[in-house]
Amino acid sequence: MTLAIILVIAAALALIFILGVAVSRNLQVSAKPGLAQRIQPIDIEAFRNLADPAEDDYLRRSLPASEFRAVRRQRLRAAVAYIQVARRNAAILIRVGQAAVAAGDLPTAEAARQLVRDALWLRRNATFALLGIYVALAWPHAGFAADPILDGYLHLNNSAMLLGRLQNPSAVVRISA
Amino acid sequence: MIRQVPVFFAFAILTAVADLTEYATDVIPTVSPATYWRADWANLLIQAVLKFVLVGEIFAHVFGSYESIARLGQLLIRALGVILVFAAAIAAAYASQNSPHGIISGAWLLDQTTFIVESGLLVFIFVFSLYFHLVWDRRLFGISLGLSISSCVHLASWAILGNLGALDPKRMIFVFLNMATYHAVVLMWFYYLLVPSKVAVIPAVPLPENDLEAWNRELERLVRP
Numbered sequence: 001m002t003l004a005i006i007l008v009i010a011a012a013l014a015l016i017f018i019l020g021v022a023v024s025r026n027l028q029v030s031a032k033p034g035l036a037q038r039i040q041p042i043d044i045e046a047f048r049n050l051a052d053p054a055e056d057d058y059l060r061r062s063l064p065a066s067e068f069r070a071v072r073r074q075r076l077r078a079a080v081a082y083i084q085v086a087r088r089n090a091a092i093l094i095r096v097g098q099a100a101v102a103a104g105d106l107p108t109a110e111a112a113r114q115l116v117r118d119a120l121w122l123r124r125n126a127t128f129a130l131l132g133i134y135v136a137l138a139w140p141h142a143g144f145a146a147d148p149i150l151d152g153y154l155h156l157n158n159s160a161m162l163l164g165r166l167q168n169p170s171a172v173v174r175i176s177a
Numbered sequence: 178m179i180r181q182v183p184v185f186f187a188f189a190i191l192t193a194v195a196d197l198t199e200y201a202t203d204v205i206p207t208v209s210p211a212t213y214w215r216a217d218w219a220n221l222l223i224q225a226v227l228k229f230v231l232v233g234e235i236f237a238h239v240f241g242s243y244e245s246i247a248r249l250g251q252l253l254i255r256a257l258g259v260i261l262v263f264a265a266a267i268a269a270a271y272a273s274q275n276s277p278h279g280i281i282s283g284a285w286l287l288d289q290t291t292f293i294v295e296s297g298l299l300v301f302i303f304v305f306s307l308y309f310h311l312v313w314d315r316r317l318f319g320i321s322l323g324l325s326i327s328s329c330v331h332l333a334s335w336a337i338l339g340n341l342g343a344l345d346p347k348r349m350i351f352v353f354l355n356m357a358t359y360h361a362v363v364l365m366w367f368y369y370l371l372v373p374s375k376v377a378v379i380p381a382v383p384l385p386e387n388d389l390e391a392w393n394r395e396l397e398r399l400v401r402p
Contacts, residue, residue, distance in 0.1 A: 003271050007293070007336035014300050015329035021303055022322050094310045120309055121245040 035099075039092055040085050044153065047082040050075050051146030076133050079146070083133070086153055087126040093119040093160060100163060108166045115159040122152035184234040185320050188227040189366070195220040214280045221284060225291040231324065232298045238317050239306050250305055254298060261297040265290040272339045285339055292332035299325040319369020323362040330358040 049055060056075075060068050093115055100112035125148040132145060179186050202208045202216040236254060240247040269286045299321060306313065313321070334351040 001273075003268055004336040004339060007268065007289075008333045011292075011296065011329045011333035011336070014296050015326065015333075017300065018303060018322065018325045018329065021307065091310045095312075098312045117243060117245065120243050123309060124245055124249060 035092060035095055039089050042082060042085055042089070042153065044150065047079065047146070048150060050079045050082065051150070073137055076137050080130065080133050083126050083129050083149060086149060087123055087130075090119040090123040090126065090156065093156060094123070097163070100167065108163065111159065111163040111166050115156070115163050118152065118156045118159045122149070122156050125149055125152050182234060182238075182317070182320065184227070184231045188224075188231050191227060192224055195223055211280070214278075214284060217284050218280070218287070221287050221291070225287070228291065228295050228324070228328075229298075231320075232295065232302070235299075235317060235321050235324075236302055239302060239311060239313060243309075243311075246305075246309055253305070254301055257301050258294065258298060261294045264297075265293040268293060285335060289332070289335040289339060292328050292335060296325065296328040296332050299328060315374050316369055319366060323365045323369075326365075327359055327362045331355055 056072065059071055063071060097112045097116035097119060101109050101116070129145065129149050199213075199216050199220045202213045236250065240250045269290055272286055272289065302321065303325070334355050338348060338351050
């Protein structure tokens with residue numbers, strides 16, 4: 001009987017979740033006017049500095065071990081904040097891109113598809129990088145790969161600028177500070 | 178439409194034919210109970226295979242165009258599939274055997290097993306696409322929604338039915354609940370597949386405007402990293 005109760009509860013939770021998705025219409029194209037304004041620019045150079053292994057090596061050589069661990073954790077927490085912003089921006093740009101695919105002409109739709117592809121790539125890499133950082137927070141000597149985030153963010157920046165120019169030729173777009 | 182979701186159409190037609198055949202074996206007096214249960218087993222196996230191929234079709238439609246997450250999704254859904262099969266096997270091993278006839282209790286367990294794996298995989302597809310903020314085609318969403326609702330209700334019902342005696346009068350309540358749910362889901366599929374969506378004019382979402390200096394800086398960074 002315990003097994004039956006567990007299965008009934010699991011089925012009920014799954015049903016509530018699925019009905020919630022249907023009601024919220026989160027899986028449908030939406031173009032909220034303020035969506036793109038929620039993009040937060042990122043200071044790429046500051047993030048590059050935080051993620052630079054050479055900087056970590058320098059700190060490791062210069063500081064006592066306990067102090068290095070504390071500084072390294074602070075730097076990692078700052079990197080988490082940057083990556084979370086990048087991940088959120090990617091999510092917004094996925095929405096923006098998908099709305100533009102549905103609404104735009106052929107060149108705009110192609111630029112929008114590229115934007116969606118780049119944003120998905122970044123969001124995926126950002127998730128992996130966050131996992132790597134959480135490991136590094138527990139074990140400060142472990143590293144994390146920041147290059148996929150930096151490269152992905154620059155690609156995404158270019159795709160966003162291209163789409164922005166196609167949608168509004170007189171404006172210029174950036175998602176980096 | 179048939180070209181877009183061929184597995185769903187095969188599922189809809191074959192399921193209807195298999196259910197009608199099973200109904201015929203139930204009401205024709207010359208058909209023995211053993212033959213009816215064999216037909217039930219065949220029906221369950223056909224439907225189980227079709228449902229898993231249909232889940233594959235849904236996955237391919239949602240993530241197929243995005244290579245970066247399609248591979249990750251495939252990896253995760255395969256791993257989850259293995260875990261769900263093990264969980265379903267454990268659930269079947271610990272389920273009550275309320276029928277003295279193995280062919281009957283086996284059919285009930287096969288139903289439960291199928292619904293555990295099916296609902297788990299469908300929930301994963303919803304969660305994964307929500308995480309990546311992907312937008313679904315309306316018809317595909319309707320198919321997935323109906324299939325998910327049906328599998329969750331059936332899973333809960335079969336979990337309870339597995340613990341009721343074979344002749345318990347309360348069985349009929351759950352049998353009717355399953356039938357009513359499936360009929361409601363079929364109506365839902367008709368709605369999503371046949372009723373055209375409202376043509377909504379989606380305005381282009383303008384990206385934020387920024388200054389030319391930033392644009393130049395980005396270009397410079399690209400040229401001289």
